[in-house]
Amino acid sequence: MTTGTVTRRLLATGSVLLVAAFAPAWQPVASYAEDTPGSADPGRMVLVLDSSGSMKERTGAGETKIAAAREALTKVVGSLPDEQAVGLRVYGAEVFSRDDPGACTDSRLVVPVETGNRDRLREAVGRYTPYGETPIGHALQEAGRDLGSGGKRTIVLVSDGEPTCTPDPCVVARDLAQQGVDLTIDVVGLDVDGRARDALSCIADAGNGDYYDVDSADELTASLEKLATRAGRPYATIGEPVTGTPTSQGAPEIGAGDWLDELGPEDSEASVRTYLVRRTAPGSTLHVGASVKSARDAGDDWLKVDLSRTDGSSCSSAGEINQLAEGQLTTAAAVAGPIDTFGDVRTSPECSTDETLIATVIRESGEAGTPVEVRVLELPPVRDPASLPERYDGEPPWPAPPSGTASPVTGGSSFQDAPLLEPGVYEDSIVPGEVLTYQVEADWGQQVSALVDYPKVTGTELGDAVGMVDMLTQVRIYDPARADASQLSAGGPNSQNWLYDTGEDVGAATLPVAFRNSDRFADQAGTYTVSVFLEEDPDGESYLVPFTLRLGVTGEPSGEPEFVAAGEAPSASAAPSASASASPQEPAAGKPGTTGTSAAGAATASSAGPGLPTVLAGLGALAVVAAGYLLLRSRGGWTR
CATH class of the missing domain: 2.60.120.380 (Jelly Rolls)
Known part of the structure; x- marks a missing residue:
């Protein structure tokens, strides 16, 4: 075992202990999103398929490679989202031998890159037959032209062998990748080994993509569906652009909604982002959360959110240490309201009554220029929260999940x-x-x-x-x-x-x-x-x-809280006091089709944006919060 392996094992073991030690110390994030699946631009994708003579051969699973490809592609085409612009290019389909003119430029776009072409794609896949050489480099050059020069672009190459023509496809992939960060080349090697695998893997590496080894129609289907889904639903940050400051001096004001900022490298001024968060009603609960997606080659990720009063006294502080951060999501969040971090009513209510609080997002590790999504949610008071079930204490029993056909x-x-x-x-x-x-x-x-x-x-x-x-x-x-x-x-x-x-x-x-x-x-x-x-x-x-x-x-639904209705003055039991206070929870959407005025009685839906506090500013303070909650809950998509 190498020194690096030992180190990785020790770090991984340490991460388990750190998660156990630090998990109770940080608070939930308060936010809602207008990021429903499919809301991001799915971009454009072209499938580049090997039609060389070797596709007549059989895979290790016993089927011909061309049969495996047809079966997989037919399934994948049927699963593509309607809004996904997809095209199909084949190579080696018309010129038989490298000795024949045009063999090394034998590539054709058989279905243009567009939406609404699923029947044409299926028809083209059915006509797909093995024939000639393997001019992968030329096919990739043409695929780059098929996709144009702007937006999210994905090339998915399916091949069973090494290239037989110039130009070198690995060099072509590197050239295409340098045309913009939004172009990715993924490669699927169908029953390949040795030099062919090395050549195809090089294309994926140079094209900022992934390489998959498959040897059956089922594996090819799974890999293509994964690549197509990722291309159609790319990771995308959301939020109104905002630029926080290193300190509260000159910090921008933000309210309920989604905000998008950028964090700099560790120990730089840009690694700290500060905002002023405005409360619209006394007794409400404010949640401020931050989330980042780490780079694939990242090490540890340390993210922290502080929420404090303008006099510097802390309302809450929360952080996450993610030691398996490569490509993962790291989140942290803090809450300021009448309920403290242990589920008890605060003896001092200032954190739920101050009109302005200071939110600070800190990343103590990470690379420069990392997008950070900041989310703010303000919730109305809850009627008599002290009467609700107390926090769960101890280790819960394992609830065995269901079994059956997958x-x-x-x-x-x-x-x-x-x-x-x-x-x-x-x-x-x-x-x-x-x-x-x-x-x-x-x-x-x-x-x-x-x-x-x-x-x-x-x-x-x-x-x-x-x-x-x-x-x-x-x-x-x-x-x-x-x-x-x-x-x-x-x-x-x-x-x-x-x-x-x-x-x-x-x-x-x-x-x-x-x-x-x-x-x-x-x-x-x-x-x-x-x-x-x-x-x-x-x-x-x-x-x-x-x-x-x-x-x-x-488990059976139970312990549902009652939020103060819009326009209703808070009762003594709902106001900040030693016996009752507002909840630190987001009223989340419940099961579709249910009714009622509580958090669990709303259908899932989308969101509101950062302008909500401004739109509602003319209403009464408590009615603003309660009405905003009911409006957003009726649209769904609450993610506190």
Whole structure:
């Protein structure tokens, strides 16, 4: 075992202890989003397919390569989103031998890059036959022209062999990648080895993309669906642009909504961003959260959010240390309201009555120019919060998630594009270095659980790749605030473990959702996000690892709080005092189709933007908060 491997093992083990030690110390983020799946520009994509004579050969699974390609492509075309502009280019389809004129320029766009062309794509795939040479370099050059020069652009190359013509496709891929950061070249090698694999892998590396090894129609389908989904739902930051200051001097004012800033490198002035947060009604609860997506080659990620009064006294401070940060989401959030971090009513109510608070976002590690999404939410008081169930104390029992037949699903890459699922059993695949996200709705009193089962692959090509490689896999569950709500459960699996060819189970569960679980995060009903992470292969290899996701929501709804209605004066029990106060939770959207005025009784929907406080400024202060809450809740999409 190398020194680097030992170091990585020690760091990974330390990360488990640090998560356990620091998890209770940071607060939930308060925010809502207008980032529904598909809201980001899906960009343009072209599939570049190998039509050389070698595609007549059989794969290790026994089928011909051309049959595997046709089957996979037909399925993938049917799953593409309508708004995705896709084209199809083939090479080696018309000129038989390299000795014949035009063999090394034998590439044709058989379906232009556009939307509404799914029937044409399926028809073209059906006519797709193996014939000639392998001019990959020329085909990539032409694919770059097919996509144009602007916006999100993706080339997906499917090939079974090494190039037989100039130009060198690895050089072409590097040239194309230098034309802009929004162009990616992903490559799928169909039953290849040796020099062919090296050549195709070089193309993906040079094109800022991923390389997948597949040897069957099923594996090809899974890899193409993953690539197509990622191209159609790219990770995208959202928010109104704002530039925070290193100190409160001259800090910009922000209100309820989504805001987008940029953090600089560690120890620079730009690593600290400060904002003034304006409260619109005494007794309300303000939540301020921040989230970043780390670079693929990042080390530790340290993110912190402070929320304080203008006299410098602290209302709350929260931070996250993410030691498996490569490509992952790191979040931190703080709350200022009548409920303290342990679910008790504050004896001093200033943090819930001050008109202006100071929010500071600090990143104590990381690269320059990292986008940071800052979210602010203001909630109305809750009627008699002291009468609600107390915070959950102790280790919850493991709620075994459901079993049964698995349905295929493709996970997202962020909070924004995670598919919303019903409790059940799903099958997906993950690439080393990737994080996948899924969402599920939970009501008050219910508990979310997620169990990921990696199958035994001993004796297979995948097993050889996974076997002795040191890769950690991890499951996390974030509450609607995007706080890590994963808890140790009695009798439950580890949330993080090494992946071996003999298979592995990892899982996580939340507490039963309760309003006063402020320091343990499962403190509101709404959308919970499950993330599955697999550490990058130390050798830089890329391959699909299948797994089964068992997603559970257990328990009967109970303990639902009552928020003060719009236009209603707060009662003594709802006002800040020693016995009752406003809640630090976001009223999250509940099950679709339910009714009522509580947080759990709203259907899922979208958002409001940063201009909301201005629009509502002419209304009474308490009515502003309550009306804003009801408006947003009716639209759904609350993610505190």
